[in-house]
Amino acid sequence: SAVISQKPSRDICQRGTSLTIQCQVDSQVTMMFWYRQQPGQSLTLIATANQGSEATYESGFVIDKFPISRPNLTFSTLTxxxxxxxxxxxxxxxxxxxxxxxxxxxxxxxxxxx
Amino acid sequence: GESVGLHLPTLSVQEGDNSIINCAYSNSASDYFIWYKQESGKGPQFIIDIRSNMDKRQGQRVTVLLNKTVKHLSLQIAATQPGDSAVYFCAEKDQKVTFGTGTKLQVIP
Structure with a gap:
């Protein structure tokens, strides 16, 4: 298994602003993913982030709205x-x-x- | 259960009884299936998985059954406990993992 932490755990933001979410893993992994889950609903894949390459976005999600970084094998951010x-x-x-x-x-x- | 948007299908089970949570999947090419448990305020937790070349797999108190003919997956929890109360998601994997709509399990003490 893997131990994964995210920051922040929660935030309240004003419209028009941007928030960057950090993800840290306790071991090196090739594939990292970002999902969205709206209240009471299932998980929807936003994008797949592999180290050293551009993230791959799912239908309905675009890089300008959800830029992703993957600087190394243990860390990623979603904005x-x-x-x-x-x-x-x-x-x-x-x-x-x-x-x-x-x-x-x-x-x-x-x-x-x- | 059927997709119900904001209202997840709910299964209420008496403590100590067995629970059966069902899932229909859609992609015939999926070759790997997973059950996740999600407690309130937490991320999904891996419970058990099964490959398409199997029809049954057992873990500790949990069993997953796969029927590829009708594209159906079930999770059986033996001797259900209050700590089993959560939302359960099935997921199928072809090129990527796709999640089902989820079922809320309520354990009645």
Whole structure:
């Protein structure tokens, strides 16, 4: 397994501002993922972040709105840019590891945009 | 359960009874399936997984059953405990992991 931490755990932000969420893993991993989970709903993949390459975004998510950095094998950031109330959600970092390439999740960052 | 937007399907089970949580998946090409448990305020926690070349796998108090013919996955929890109360998600993997809608398990003491 992997131990994953995220900062901040929660934040309340004003519309039009940006927030950068950090994800730290306790071991080196190739694949890192960012998900969004709206209240009472399932998880939606935003993008896949591999070290040394551009992030791959899913349909409906664009780099200008959700820029991602992946400077090394243990760290990644997700920025939520020019926020609106519709961006209020839980943002989760995930890594793929293990012999079956299981995915493990961080505790999430609860974002509220006012 | 069916996709119900903001209202997750709920399964209420008496403490000590067995729980069965069902999931229908959509992609015939998926070859790896996972169950996650998510407690309030936390990220999803890996419970158990199964590859498509198997139809049953057992863990500690949990069993996953896979029926590829009807694209159905189930999670069985034996002797359900209050600590099992959470939302349970199934997930399927082809090129990437896709999550199901989730089922809320309520354990009645």
């Amino acid at each position: 939520v840019s020019n926020m609106s109330p519709e961006d209020s959600s839980i943002y989760l970092c995930s890594v793929e590891t293990g012999i079956n390439y299981e995915q493990y999740f961080g505790p999430g960052t609860r974002l509220t945009v006012t």
